Each structure stands twice: as structure tokens, then as C-alpha cells.
Amino acid sequence: MPAPPDPRRAPDRSREATAEADDVVRPAGRFRVYLGAVAGVGKTCAMLDEGLRRFRRGTDVVAGLVETHGRPATAERLDGLEVVPRRRVQYRGAWFEEMDLDAILARHPQVALVDELAHTNVPGSGRHDKRWEDVLELLEAGIAVITTVNIQHIESLADTVEAITGVAVRERVPDWVVRRANQIELVDSSADQLRRRMLHGNIYPPSRVANALNGFFRTTNLVALRELALRFVADETEEELLASLPSLPTTRYETAERILVAVTGAPGSDAVVHRAARMAARSKGDLHVLHVAGSEDAAAGPSEPLRRIRQVAEDVGGIWVEIVADDAARALVAYAAEHQVTQIVLGSTNQSRWHDLTHGSIVRRVLRYAADAKIDVHIIGRRPVGQP
Secondary structure (H helix, E strand, O other), X not given: OOOXXXXXXXXXXXXXXXXXXXXXXXXXXXXXXXXXXOOOOOHHHHHHHHHHHHXXXXXXXXXXXXXXXXXXXXXXXXXXXXXXXXXXXXXXXEEEEEOOHHHHHHHOOOEEXXXXXXXXXXXXXXXXXXXXXXXXXXXXXXXXXXXEEEHHHEHHHHHHHHHHHOOOOOOOEOHHHHHOOOEXXXXXXXXXXXXXXXXXXXXXXXXXXXXXXXXXXXXXXXXXXXXXXXXXXXXXHHHHHHHHOOOOOOOHHHHOOEEEEEOOOOOOHHHHHHHHHHHHHHHOOEEEEXXXXXXXXXXXXXXXXXXXXXXXXXXXXXXXXXXXXXXXHHHHHHHHHHOOOOEEEEEOOXXXXXXXXXXXXXXXXXXXXXXXXXXXEEEEOOOXXXXX
């Protein structure tokens, strides 16, 4: 005979009411990123191991998209996991397979494993151009996502990787997407270990090994990329530590760094923004990206290069600002003083000595005004993306 209900307890909501409430407000899923310096460090294996651990503990886990790249040790880890079939799409006369976002949403597992966050989707395969956009939709649907990415694909670091390796980085993930993760875990490997794994055929097929070892996988490249990855994760760990500490009775005005980078549509401006974004990240400060347009330029509207720079600024988490003023140097420093900026970042100018003598260098004028305002100024060499 069932026990009578306890009058002191509120009645449980029905399943229908619970489902209705979930349709109105559904918390975003948790997000975990396995970060590596390069391909072959073991990110996918780490993701699968974590997925299997949770599955064996009773969590509903599916493999939304896992790339084994023909590696037996990786493929073996898929045993026991439910794999969501991929969507086949025809593009330019060839067939491709992509992650089926709608199938995962319909299945609605607790956790989805989604490899290669920076991947660009084949046109026509879904409603998003990038896999990271697919992942954001899964998270908003309340599905936890575990994913992988290499350091070269993070927007603010991509141009540095290009300069180190001489290899163009085509696929990029905005910094704010990666930093949204609840947990970023570095999958680390030494340069010597990676090169041994390459020689043993554990990363690329034999036909690609020699070129890889003499190119992207040179020891100097691997050491530099590993340092970038370690620094990125260290910055994230420090932010988590600071967030966990109790608030101190100090004003933000006195303690926080604010970085202001001035941009134009000139080649190399994106590299200057990336450099300023790294400075802001390491100092835990805000990043303001400022474009000062003259009256005629403002009337003509933004150019295509300037629109691209604005997108870069937003991708690295910067605050985009546009000002109309004919005296760019004075307007720049006035904005910096008004917003308590502590450091100004400028790209070097290619103006001739004659132009400096007849018109005056904007950089020199900014240096003079900033000195009066007691604001530090950094001059960064412009380097177009892809140029070593």
C-alpha cells in the first residue's frame, strides 16, 4: 500500500509542465575544448576517452562528428559509442560528408562529441558556414559539447602562426568562441615525440611524412607552436583563478589595463589588431579598436578592407569604435583619455620623409599628445597576413 502524500511537501510538477517550461527557458549546454599545438598531439583521442568515460558512467553521449583520419587507435575508441550518421551533400560534382546538425538536435543527447571546431562546412550542407556555428546552436539547445581545435586556428594567433611556419591559416575560430568554453584542456606533446609519431606513421600517411617533417613539423615550428598553446591555456587558467577570488574594494579605473588600437584599411592592420588583442588578453584588459575617418571618408562609407578589419576586431573580442574627425591624432588621444585607456597601439607608417616634413607624422603627433596624457604608446610593424 503506497504511503500517503506528505502535506508539507509541494506537489511535483507533471512531466507535461516540465516539458513546457523547458521549451521556454533551456539552459545552455556546457562546453569543453581540447586544445593542441598541432595535428597529432592526441586531441581526438582525448575527446573520445572523455566521452567513453561519461558514457560508462551513465551519461547519454553521441559522436556527432569524429574524424579518425584512418588512425586505428582513434577508430577503436568509437566502439560502444552511438555515432550520428553524417549528411551527404554534392558540391561541384563531388560528394562530401558533413555533420548532420538537425539529426543531433532531434536526437538531443546530453553530450555531443564534435571534432575539428575550425572546420568550414561544404556549401549547401546546412545553415551555417562554420562548424563552430553548429556547435553554438547545439549549446543553445542545451546539449553539452566536447570539441577539439589547434592553436593555429584561433583568430588572434593565426597571423603569428603564419609568420612562424610560412603556411597560410585558412580556417579560423573567433577568440570569443573558444573563450566561451567552461573548460579548456591542453593536450600536450613535445616536439621530439611528435616527430617520432610522424615517422612511425601515426599522424600522416607515409607519402606525406617527408614533406611534413621538413615543413610545418620542423622542430623549431613545433616548439614555437607549443609555447603559444601553453601561453593561451595559462591565460585562461589565470582568468578562472581571478574570477574565483572574492571581489576586492578597488576601483577598475586604478587597476585595469585598457588597450586601444587605431586601425585603417591599410594592409597589415589585421596583424596589428591581433597583436593588440594578445596584449589585452595577457593583461586581462579591455580592447578598443578605433577607426578615425575624415569628413570625406565618412560620407563615402566604409571600404571593404575596413569592413574586414571590423570583423577581425569583433572576432578577437574587441569593442569597435568609429569617430569622424579631421585631426586623427588628436581625436585618437582624446578618446583614449576619456575612456581611461592605458596603452595605445599603432601600426607603423610607410609615409615618406618628405611627407613627414610637409604634413607631419600622425605617429609622432600621437606620441606627443599621449605623452601629455601620460598614456603609453606601442608602435607595431605592419605585416600583411600570410607574409613571414
